[in-house]
Amino acid sequence: MTRLPLALLCLLLSACSTFKPVPTTRFNPTATRAELPHEEAVHPKNSLEWWYLTGHLRDQASGEEFGIEYVFFHFNLKDGRDDYQMVNVAITDPQGQKFNYDYKLGKLPRLLTDSLPVRLREHKAGQVWTFNGQEGKYQFEAALTGKNNVGYALSLSTTPTKPVLLHGGTGYENYGGGVLAGYYSYPRLATTGTLTVAGKTHQVTGDLWYDRQWNCTSIVSKGVGWDWLSIQLDEQPVAEVPQRTEL
Template sequence: YDYKLGKLPRLLTDSLPLRLRDSKDGQVWKFDGQEGKYQFEAALTGKNNAGYALNLSTTPTKPVLLHGGTGYENYGQGIVAGYYSYPRLATSGTLTVGGKTHQVAGELWYDRQWNCTSIVSKGVGWDWLSIQLDQPREELMLNTLHNTETGQELNNGSFFSASNENVHLTGTDFKLTPLTYWTSPKSKRKYPAKWHVQVPSKGYDLVVEPLVPNQELALRFFHAFTMYYWEGMCKVTGTHNGQPVTGKAYVEITNRP
């Protein structure tokens, strides 16, 4: 995971294919492509950490997922943000570790959002789960936004079927229930460490659990504002219409007390 704050024209051109370039602190990374066919390149070039690089190419095996049904989601308080995903990208390339290059292959989930900086504030937090099921090959993107000052919550989500049906989920269509918690030794914040995920209309009753408890990041957006941010890989178990299912998930959690 990485981020950079800056004027968008300096980082990303306004034409297709998308083309992104940046370098900082002995790091170089590049991104090119469109419509799920992407090329990622990243490398560490500093004197003390050279010999590490990643070069990946992707091809979509499912079409684009337009969240909210149109590619825009309502995050409350007048905030509407663009959001789409390619939840299944067949991926291959090379990984270089310590100067030794390895051939790698796998599957990626690609998200793109814009016009969403208004929700990155001290008064808003979220639990955000992106779930890939192994069989059936279906996906769930579920998020609950929390207003940490008023206690109000807003649910948004998408269900993407094996036949590529896109269903927008809101309100009581799904339920995310924390089952256990992990407390960060660095920030002292308490994060959910296991979730019970229920989507009754689609027959899903799941448990999502981190592969490693400590996947906390400290993102400093401004001199006076550091956001502690849990973002990491998880495993999925549970049932679909009463039958066992497994899968993978990626989870984001922000602004926990």
């Protein structure tokens, strides 16, 4: 039996105990398990991915309730040479029976990078829409543009109160035919900040749902889509009900 020198043995044990494979954030069509925080970052050369927030907020003083949606879409064309981005922002005011919505779609001046924390930006009509953070701790703000959206804006921060939900148990949803899409959620994000509605700024709190998905063009190309809804209860359980649709 060959004996290793003690110093060499200690070195090998140290290397084995500290070595961990680092998942890449680059688009990988053969990946089978989501790895956090790496998946929060932009996936270069990804076909279609998004960072999606939606939920309900309440004025801390008056109790007025509002809904918001905020999402950055990223998709890449020409095998990594061109990046495109679409941003949606919406504010619902049940008291005033108003729904205000804005968006922008366009080619980015440069390729997005896979750095963390994620930092996404969009410019429209002199306004800057932002999304920053990772792993449930996000900061984002936007002011809607256009004559019908004057006086509508949001500036919010989130903190997770429930653990991340890896869909399919691995963070990859199997849509059949060998098609996998990365998918995880933070089902309850405690949210604070300001919401400006019809020119009035409200100090708000509430809960948002966050979806992170990537490799989604492969789903659409197979003629598969989905609709979903989520239910948040005061007692804290959260349910998501997806509905698969053949397109």
